[in-house]
Amino acid sequence: MIELQNVHKVYAGKEKSVAALTGINLKVEQGDIFGVIGFSGAGKSTLIRTINFLERPSSGHVIVDNKELGSLTSKQLREARKRIGMIFQNFNLLDSKTVFKNVAIPLILNGTDKNQIAQRVHELLTFVGLEDKADSYPSELSGGQKQRVGIARALATNPSVLLCDEATSALDPQTTASILQLLERINRQYNITILIITHEMHVIKNICNRVAVMENGEIIEQGNVLDVFGNPQAMTTKNFVSTVIHDEVPPIIWTVSATHRGIAAFSNSNLLGIALKSHYYSILPKNLMCKSIYYLLPPQRCKARRSTTSLLNCAEQSHRLNKPIIL
């Protein structure tokens, strides 16, 4: 669906040039929700912008929907871009136009018939849950609502790919979760391939099936989310994993509090964790042999919500579905 072959991007400066991307190879399959994670300055923004040629790569090939973007004329490129939706961290809505007009714009550019526009915009606004906001202006909306408008606008021309540029980074955790759910629904319902760049680990954890970790303009690890984060190799990857799983706790203080069909719950004074089978981190007692830690959080929150046994059941279920659990 999306393929980047040995993509380089160099910004020529007066004194020295800066390499933003150095030899990116990436393959996103049809139907993927592909996450690219990295710290600021890793080159994520440049990467996502090469996929719709907002940034022209200095060398290498970008293939989207079987089209090599570099070989297209500017007219063909504009047509190709209509099949690639994009949403932004700052939403980039027109403040001077209503929600309806904002969503209608891609259709107006296409010269679509007025009645058809009205129908399609209504359909899109209903899909994103803003059917009652058609006549509002963006300044009257919350951040989450603005992003929903951005999403509706990006879907207007029925794209096959949706690019999300830090789409949830300006939102609070609860709103982030609802936007991520919406993205997942778009992926399932319309079978739209989604590429997300983010610096937030929980975005990857919550909806991505595949992930690439970026550092200094390079992809240092990529693959299935469970494989990459279940067994992180590079330091950066480990750092990201530790933002959702606190593995720096000294091993000595862990005690196993319960086991159940090969799944163990363990805890110390601060944390409670669920581990599945075979080995994971050094923090675990050696005899536990856990493959993946699926969940860790302070025990008081755990107790308030679920008993250890129900946590274990939940973990087992998630393991069967090969999906990380989200509580």
Added chain:
Amino acid sequence: MNNAITSDQVIQAIQETLQMVSISLLVGALIGIPLGLLLVLTRKGGILKNSAIFSVLNNIINIVRSLPFIILLVAIVPFTKFIVGSSIGTNAAIVPLIVYIAPYIARLVENSVLEVDQGIVEAAEAMGATPLQIIWHFILPEALSSLILSLTTATIGLIGATAMAGTVGGGGIGDLAISYGYERFNTVVIVITVIILIILVQGIQTLGNVLARKIRRQ
């Protein structure tokens, strides 16, 4: 009204001023707005980046803008003669007024358009919009309220310049103040013309502000 000037003269002067301001504003805007847009589009990082066009345009605008209006007025007399066939009168004053205001409007438009969030242009490009569509559907609507304020500033600048048009027999309120007030030591005429100018400028600024606010919404 007063023994030096008649109310008919005042009304005629106001008419002449309004005529000079409106025609030169209209033509100046027709020239200045596209030039201002062109400055933004062709600058470094613009969607139609072209450093040759940008630097030529930029320099011409700077050169014209360096000339005080009174000097511009006499410097381009041959050009004015070529265009309107005469270098005296209200019509003859309009030519230098346009030459004066068009580059000024271009600069103001450039500033207004640069205020438009670059992200909006990026979103437009990502949607596959053509450069003309980007200008028409994205940049102009987003810059509109700021553009109106810019044109308001330009209009007030023009009123100031028309006063000097009296030197070429352009007429108008400024001319009235100089020939009947200053040169005949008639303070009353000066006071009347100053009051008229203040009301005119206040009125235009208020109109501009109201329009801009209406468009900006919330």
